[in-house]
Amino acid sequence: MKILVTGGAGYIGSHTCVELLNAGHEIVVVDNLSNSCEKSLDEVKKITGKEFPFYKCDILDYEGLTKVFDENEVEAVIHFAGLKAVGESVEKPLEYYHNNMTGTFNLVKVMKEHNVFNIVFSSSATVYGSPKTVPIKEDFPLSTTNPYGSTKLMLERVLSDVYVSDNRFSVVLLRYFNPIGAHKSGNIGEDPKGIPNNLLPYVAQVAVGRLPKINVFGDCYPTKDGTGVRDYIHVVDLALGHLKAVEKRSNVPGVHIYNLGTGQGYSVLEIVKAFSEACGKDLPYEIVPPRAGDVAICYADASKAKEELGWEAQRGIAEMCADAWNWQSKNPNGFEN
Numbered sequence: 001m002k003i004l005v006t007g008g009a010g011y012i013g014s015h016t017c018v019e020l021l022n023a024g025h026e027i028v029v030v031d032n033l034s035n036s037c038e039k040s041l042d043e044v045k046k047i048t049g050k051e052f053p054f055y056k057c058d059i060l061d062y063e064g065l066t067k068v069f070d071e072n073e074v075e076a077v078i079h080f081a082g083l084k085a086v087g088e089s090v091e092k093p094l095e096y097y098h099n100n101m102t103g104t105f106n107l108v109k110v111m112k113e114h115n116v117f118n119i120v121f122s123s124s125a126t127v128y129g130s131p132k133t134v135p136i137k138e139d140f141p142l143s144t145t146n147p148y149g150s151t152k153l154m155l156e157r158v159l160s161d162v163y164v165s166d167n168r169f170s171v172v173l174l175r176y177f178n179p180i181g182a183h184k185s186g187n188i189g190e191d192p193k194g195i196p197n198n199l200l201p202y203v204a205q206v207a208v209g210r211l212p213k214i215n216v217f218g219d220c221y222p223t224k225d226g227t228g229v230r231d232y233i234h235v236v237d238l239a240l241g242h243l244k245a246v247e248k249r250s251n252v253p254g255v256h257i258y259n260l261g262t263g264q265g266y267s268v269l270e271i272v273k274a275f276s277e278a279c280g281k282d283l284p285y286e287i288v289p290p291r292a293g294d295v296a297i298c299y300a301d302a303s304k305a306k307e308e309l310g311w312e313a314q315r316g317i318a319e320m321c322a323d324a325w326n327w328q329s330k331n332p333n334g335f336e337n
Ligand code: NAD
Pocket: 006, 007, 008, 009, 010, 011, 012, 013, 030, 031, 032, 033, 034, 035, 036, 037, 057, 058, 059, 060, 079, 080, 081, 082, 083, 084, 099, 103, 122, 123, 124, 125, 176, 177, 178, 179
């Protein structure tokens, strides 16, 4: 299949490009490089030994996107492009709504004009808000607490409405839990700009000496050790989930919704321990007050993806931390090396 990957230079996108190419698909990548660099795509080419076209194009640019579709016989789109920092979205809501919403409107409009009806969309476990129970199933109530989350929930509804308006569409909504880790080569990985907001890149930067200590946000949650529990999933497993979704659901009209998680919850302190083991040193940490808006426990029931897509996460927490450490230690300053 020829697959357009928007946001393909980013963290999850670049790993997905590798798995799509390894599986024999052709890809075309569109990214404006606002949160990534072209070097990640050079590494994808080296890892796979395959070439593909890259367009430095903003999905807000209708003419630019039209050119991409005119020049390539795209059959399906995997749509990663978007802004993703929760805190920043609270400070800059208009930028987030414009980029994520208008960009997707443009994309779907151009898809329709070119008779492309298969789209896989990056949603997030953030659409479950503060779940009443765990594990979380796809039919749980939905709500959000910040503009980033709202763009995900609104785009889920928009894409569902697009299907209702035109039954040729196959819309796959993938709700990711917490992607971490990196490709085995250590040549692509997560490379956040500035101080990381998320736990794993923060821990990795402490391990490599870029940051002095880990701040553990609260130890009074009703969890095994009082710290927050999340469903961490290896980014390569997540990438393979996209491969299955695009292969099994393209040309199957409808709205298909799947959790992509492992179904296992780990606490912050368990992650600190697992990463300490991976990097071979005890990492310093301090308990600080909880972060506003954080939920205590969040993990997936991923059985629907297993039943319908034949997909299941394979990689455990030790491998996730080892691969994240391999990437970070080989590239202490990310792609800037
Ligand atoms: P990322 O920032 O590494 O990748 C997103 C890519 O999109 C970047 O390369 C960026 O340059 C590009 N982009 C942003 N706006 C664009 C635009 N207007 N036009 C073209 N390109 C644009 O993020 P990621 O972690 O790889 O996340 C990919 C997707 O998955 C995002 O939609 C994100 O919201 C979603 N998601 C991520 C996580 C996570 O924890 N990483 C969790 C749930 C959902």
